Amino acid sequence: MPSSDSPTAEPSPAEAPAQGKGNAAKQPKGKEAAAPAEGSKLSGAELKKQAKAEKAARRAQALLEKGASAPAAAPTPGQQPKVDGQKGPKGQRQHQRGSSTSVEVKNLPVRGAQKTVPVPVAVEPKKEDKTVEFFRHLYKTRTTSIAGASKDVHPAVLALGLQMSNYTICGSCARLVATLQAFKRVIESYTTPPQNSLSRHLTSHVLSPQIEYLSSCRPLSISMGNAIRWLKLEVSKVDVSVPDAEAKKGLCDAIDVFIRERVTFADQVIARSAADKIKDGDVIMTYAKSSIVQRALVKAHEEGKKFRVIIVDSRPLHEGKHLAAALVRIGMDVKYCLINGLSHNIQDVTKVLLGAHAMMSNGRLFSRIGTALVAMEANEADKPVIVLCETIKFTERVALDSIVHNEIAPADELVIPGGPLEQWGDIKKLQLCNPMYDVTPADYIQMIITESGNVPPTSVPVLHRLGNESQG
Template sequence: MSNNGDNLRSLTFSYENGTAKFTVLDQLALPHETTYVAILKIEDAWDAIRSMRIRGAPLIAIVAVLGLAVELTSNAQTVKELDGLTGGVEEVKTFVFQKMDYLKTSRPTAVNLFNAMEELKGIVDNADNTSREDVVNSIVTHAQYMLERDVSDNKAIGSHGADDLLARHTHPDGVRVVTICNTGSLATAGWGTALGVARELQNRNKLRSIAALETRPYNQGSRLTAYEIMTENMPNPCLICDSMAASYIRAKGADACVVGADRVCANGDTANKIGTFQLSIIAKEMGVDFFVASPFTTLDVDLESGDMIEIEERPPGEMLDSSGAPKGMSCWNPAFDVTPADYITGIITEKGVLRKGADGKFDVKGFVAKHS
């Protein structure tokens, strides 16, 4: 039974009569409660990102740009401040760019947020804006476009990924997939990246099985990916502890690990949820394909390697409070790790699948230049 994932809505957004209305699904309450939280001002968007009410690199970017749209159109205090600006359109732009800089402080590792802010800044700079209204309208219009584009890009990622996997694995019942973290509709504006590949395989009746790692300490796999898998009746689902991946693959078998990405460097090194690196080592040792599925905007050619990625560290309580550890125990709680390019089979984007060249290396810069 296939499903297009449209019933899993990570947010709602509308813009009518000059006013934006925006809510996000509180993913901290899932899977037991479905609660939407209103985003009334830019601080609400920042907090939703920082507190991980919403997460997933594509969704972080979308929530930031829509939060900015709400701030500029519907926050009475900000609208009043904009009305009081007397320095012309350049002063309005400066005001808006300061808001963008604030949003970029919410979380540091996922490049999608920074790319989205730069894209929006370019729209404001290059548009034929002669008034405050022009600047605001250009932002809201492009924010809505980015929302729609994210869904279409994700579907293209799913299609390219399914094509590639089915070309590599020809079992009549399809492909056995393992994934980590949450990369579905709940991590994006809709459809998903890595889980979107599984969704497309399912639509073609070629998803043989899917296993999700629980993804400690925040349990995005057990709370969110398992929720999506069950909601969509994916075949032969299985939830496993992060430490069970090797045993699961040996006992049950797998054709491909498909994971998401928060940043892909020029050499193909990839930052993703903590635990991804060890999964890639297991996959390589056991002869299982390891694919990264990510939007084109996740490719960061300004960073030569993963050594240059800033890895966010989360508060110790996020691990300690859920682990049963004694009070006062010290811990280390990075939110992400870096998978070296050597462990990656291919990088799936909406532009196509990036594979290694004859030298065994990824040419991310060339891929970006070709498709930009």
């Protein structure tokens, strides 16, 4: 592609190298922070950049051609790099590509001579909203680099944000724990400015920018929301008279206790009681990867139970593959299939164990996209569906469908490198949609195993209320 690209870029030599440098400078930065990024994702991003460069070059050429006919050519090449320079630090916006480029085009003629006015008319139809209509309210741009982050954001949080945005840290609980650990470091490095008290200042001036940054990297999970609400409450309860160091220590200890109680111990309890449910000869089906399901399976295996596991997985994250690898490593009998093999395997299954992103107050399960299909098939085949979920994931929110509340991941994650989809952005009226979660109806769920006991889905609001009351 670069070879075909270069002749078009030639007419504007000032612009092409600038773009190239931008690429070169941006990439390693992204990589070092992004840790072990997935190959497919990165190359997708690269291709994107290339496509972008190509497009920009094409536009520049079009401008030049226009300019050649009119004497107003001089200002345009000079302006182009300026625009690119602006774009660089702003960071690469993944799915606002269409609109961001069109903004750039729109700006040009306004600043340039009035003679270039016809250009936007020709280019304007290209601007197209690639968002899916009924998910439009959910689109958010994701920050994928630390460039442009507020200076208030703590380095630990910066790193965490990047890890979240490229799914290095993925899963509701893992993100919750990582966030709290990062916040602990934020609190540790915090000093209350003079004429201010910790309880007044910390939340609004220090924690808020961190939270904002994290949610710009990836929308906060419901458990994170619960934990942050709790943390804010803790901070506000700190007595004004308590010295800074003591208050900070108190908060850090509280965070540790919170993690231990609500996650670590809860996981142990849940894993134990889920492992109890597994009998010799069982065939357990699970979907994608849930750390708590993995724990339960491993525990049952360690107890010497003989059972098989069928892991159902789906594109684009293929999380189940990691679970499969982990289980295979300890010598378990694993069968792996994608969602297309679901209905073939459901007949052999005796129990379905599912992880959760959140439990809604109306008893519905909010979990990785595809979970609802597994639960539906299991229900149809009369197989018990058991959800493993810590009470920290319970929420007072309700959901009837998967559209009102969801998270839309960047559509480019669906592109397979080298496949026909690579240039999908150029095809009019074609949209890719990549939601992250779906909502499983409560009737498909037979039991929820929590650290406070095994309950039916109807008891979710009760447990949630009890949990909150005890919390104070």
